[in-house]
Amino acid sequence: DQQVKQNSPSLSVQEGRISILNCDYTNSMFDYFLWYKKYPAEGPTFLISISSIKDKNEDGRFTVFLNKSAKHLSLHIVPSQPGDSAVYFCAASPISSGSARQLTFGSGTQLTVLP
């Protein structure tokens, strides 16, 4: 039972254009959402997060949108750069985990930014 789904295994975008990565979740108890980026042979690197009390959070070129009614979030990267090419993971954490922020990850989307 996949509680966090990233339905697009891969995405290719031209340099300078917008990249949109999508994520859906099924668990209504999730209240905190994060995006991580992972290069080969490295651990995931935290990018941006959003709490369920917000619908948008922006940090430089990265913006995360949360639609709670649709249980959907997306990551926008503008403008996309070749260095953004990596696997992007969506992760979520439930209220019920208490102090232990147990992250549930999606299966990832490989983003390739073409020069």
Add this chain to the structure above:
Amino acid sequence: ETGVTQSPTHLIKTRGQQVTLRCSSQSGHNTVSWYQQALGQGPQFIFQYYREEENGRGNFPPRFSGLQFPNYSSELNVNALELDDSALYLCASSIGGGSGTQHFGDGTRLSIL
């Protein structure tokens, strides 16, 4: 500032053996979480340690166990290794029982023959 470090980088074991993986948390972080990432999948939560005690556990059998030391470093122990245990094992550290953002190490690649 020193980030999260894991050792060893790679490890090869055979079925039935036991393995210990190690993690040093980022400076100032008192919480360590362990994840298993199988090929083509996202990381899956194993357990978390806070103040030297287990502070949450995912859907993993008891042969997966851990420790946290007074300096907040941690070990993941896996007994009776199975072929399906082949994966990348990731350690993440954070502040305050995991309520802070989790920062990951580069992982240990475990292969079971």
